[in-house]
Amino acid sequence: MKFYKDHYDVIVIGGALAGLSSALMLADKGLSVLVLERHNLPGGIATSFVRGGIEIEAALHEMMSIGPEGNRLKVGKFLEDMGVNVDWLKVPEAYHASLPGIEVTLHPGLETFAREVDKEVPGTYEKVLKLLNLCHTVFDSVNELSIHPMSKPMMLLMHEAFVKTAGYSTAEVMDTFDLPQKARDLLAPYWIYVGSGFSDLPFTIFSVLMADYIGYGSYIPRKFSHEMSLKMAERAEEMGVQIEYRQHVEKILVKDGKVYGVRTARGDEIYADYVISAAYPNKVYTSMIEPLSEVPEKALKMVNGRRLSLTAFSVIMILDKPAEELGIKDYSIFRGDTMDTDELYRDLAGLGPYRYLTCICHNYGNPEATPEGTCSFSITTLPRVDGWKAVTADEYDAVKHRVAEQMIDDMSKYFGVQLRDHILEIVIETPMTVAHYTGMWNGCIYGYAHTMEDHIVARLQTAHEEKFIQGLEFAGAHQISGDGMGPAVTNGRKAAKNVLDDIKAKKEAAAK
Numbered sequence: 374m375k376f377y378k379d380h381y382d383v384i385v386i387g388g389a390l391a392g393l394s395s396a397l398m399l400a401d402k403g404l405s406v407l408v409l410e411r412h413n414l415p416g417g418i419a420t421s422f423v424r425g426g427i428e429i430e431a432a433l434h435e436m437m438s439i440g441p442e443g444n445r446l447k448v449g450k451f452l453e454d455m456g457v458n459v460d461w462l463k464v465p466e467a468y469h470a471s472l473p474g475i476e477v478t479l480h481p482g483l484e485t486f487a488r489e490v491d492k493e494v495p496g497t498y499e500k501v502l503k504l505l506n507l508c509h510t511v512f513d514s515v516n517e518l519s520i521h522p523m524s525k526p527m528m529l530l531m532h533e534a535f536v537k538t539a540g541y542s543t544a545e546v547m548d549t550f551d552l553p554q555k556a557r558d559l560l561a562p563y564w565i566y567v568g569s570g571f572s573d574l575p576f577t578i579f580s581v582l583m584a585d586y587i588g589y590g591s592y593i594p595r596k597f598s599h600e601m602s603l604k605m606a607e608r609a610e611e612m613g614v615q616i617e618y619r620q621h622v623e624k625i626l627v628k629d630g631k632v633y634g635v636r637t638a639r640g641d642e643i644y645a646d647y648v649i650s651a652a653y654p655n656k657v658y659t660s661m662i663e664p665l666s667e668v669p670e671k672a673l674k675m676v677n678g679r680r681l682s683l684t685a686f687s688v689i690m691i692l693d694k695p696a697e698e699l700g701i702k703d704y705s706i707f708r709g710d711t712m713d714t715d716e717l718y719r720d721l722a723g724l725g726p727y728r729y730l731t732c733i734c735h736n737y738g739n740p741e742a743t744p745e746g747t748c749s750f751s752i753t754t755l756p757r758v759d760g761w762k763a764v765t766a767d768e769y770d771a772v773k774h775r776v777a778e779q780m781i782d783d784m785s786k787y788f789g790v791q792l793r794d795h796i797l798e799i800v801i802e803t804p805m806t807v808a809h810y811t812g813m814w815n816g817c818i819y820g821y822a823h824t825m826e827d828h829i830v831a832r833l834q835t836a837h838e839e840k841f842i843q844g845l846e847f848a849g850a851h852q853i854s855g856d857g858m859g860p861a862v863t864n865g866r867k868a869a870k871n872v873l874d875d876i877k878a879k880k881e882a883a884a885k
């Protein structure tokens with residue numbers, strides 16, 4: 374029997390969250406889909422691994438856009454609609470902020486959050502709630518406009534707050550609320566999840582982040598992020614998608630400006646009308662398109678013009694005592710020696726010591742995350758790719774251990790417990806690990822930086838100009854919805870929608 378069909382409607386490169394979302398949506402519409410994944414299992418970064426007999430989450434801190442049962446948000450609803458039934462657990466808090474002069478745990482719910490901030494900074498309730506409500510209004514507009522684009526005059530009429538704030542940075546909009554510095558600091562910790570300092574972070578992005586995470590809370594799958602990937606892959610196969618693992622796509626075949634297939638490292642040439650790529654446009658346009666003469670100059674200009682965002686450095690530990698016995702009291706801790714996000718962003722260009730850490734103890738979200746009498750604790754920072762690109766192979770081991778030790782020492786000092794004395798298992802994930810494991814360009818997990826010059830609103834308007842090769846779509850953090858597991862699903866859906874829209878347009882044109 375032949376391994377591959379003679380022809381597919383769509384080939385998806387990469388069987389992680391974005392690619393699998395594309396595959397699910399296309400199979401749901403009856404298209405023949407082949408997913409080629411270079412690893413021996415699905416999920417990409419949404420995975421887990423086993424050390425000393427204990428399953429350990431590789432990445433996920435918390436997921437946005439899931440929402441409670443019966444009132445799912447867009448990612449939770451999409452998965453349910455596709456028949457992917459993940460066992461979601463709600464994360465118990467927004468975060469514990471450990472900042473100069475601040476030690477407080479804040480909880481989701483716009484009013485709850487504003488009340489808790491008010492307790493720390495009396496007299497701010499009304500203003501904080503007004504700011505959060507503004508975020509929520511903008512968030513609703515973004516959700517609606519991403520599905521139903523409309524003319525500018527209509528937008529102004531129906532989405533006034535979105536239009537009025539779209540051209541401003543987070544810092545500029547926050548200034549208009551005239552909040553005391555401490556209240557501003559308490560609103561800032563999630564900034565690292567989108568990776569730009571507030572003077573360069575579009576308020577639209579900040580709004581989506583705050584309205585989703587603070588408004589609805591965040592979720593994790595009971596059996597780690599790999600539960601989601603595995604269930605997505607399983608469901609896709611039930612729906613007729615062919616998934617082949619250990620198949621690295623080396624080339625995307627193009628003729629006369631149009632995609633016609635791919636070639637794998639094994640040498641198979643497989644044909645399709647459309648290709649959806651998880652690989653970064655940087656990689657695709659510089660080495661994967663065959664022949665490279667099919668890559669228009671404009672495509673290279675686009676990738677060179679965009680700034681890569683953040684990568685990840687994470688120390689993941691299994692400790693030999695329950696969390697509370699080690700002084701770990703929260704699911705999520707954001708700890709920094711300042712909350713000046715612009716300063717912290719500049720600092721992320723280096724190789725540490727990093728001044729802003731995000732820590733997770735999964736046991737508070739899922740008491741069964743590790744065997745009884747133990748706990749998991751991870752310390753993560755999200756550096757810019759620049760600094761790590763310069764590390765040579767000879768230096769790598771020393772730099773990796775120095776940075777990990779600094780992070781462990783910092784948190785040990787904070788808890789008043791020497792964490793090193795309690796480590797049962799430890800794994801250090803570096804930007805190189807991410808690059809090696811997923812093939813992501815420079816290990817960049819965040820795609821292209823959202824800045825005031827290049828952000829979601831502008832990208833939505835120019836998306837049609839960035840279709841350089843017919844039939845080629847992209848799905849991953851490098852696309853419009855940006856980074857994160859929830860946005861990966863949305864990016865995958867968008868790529869599938871582009872394919873479906875194109876097929877529909879061609880059918881309509883042929884019928885005329």
Ligand SMILES: Cc1cc2nc3c(=O)[nH]c(=O)nc-3n(C[C@H](O)[C@H](O)[C@H](O)COP(=O)(O)OP(=O)(O)OC[C@H]3O[C@@H](n4cnc5c(N)ncnc54)[C@H](O)[C@@H]3O)c2cc1C
Nearest residue numbers: 387389390391411417418432434435622811849857858861
């Ligand atoms: C330490 C860490 C912590 C994180 N924490 C969170 C969090 O708390 N919340 C959150 O929402 N997000 C988090 N993220 C980010 C999130 O994991 C990613 O944004 C998301 O999972 C990306 O999914 P993806 O499908 O776009 O790509 P990836 O997971 O990067 O997958 C790409 C896939 O494509 C495959 N592939 C690539 N090239 C080829 C090729 N040429 N041929 C075949 N296959 C190929 C790869 O093998 C991989 O499976 C974290 C990431 C890290 C590293």
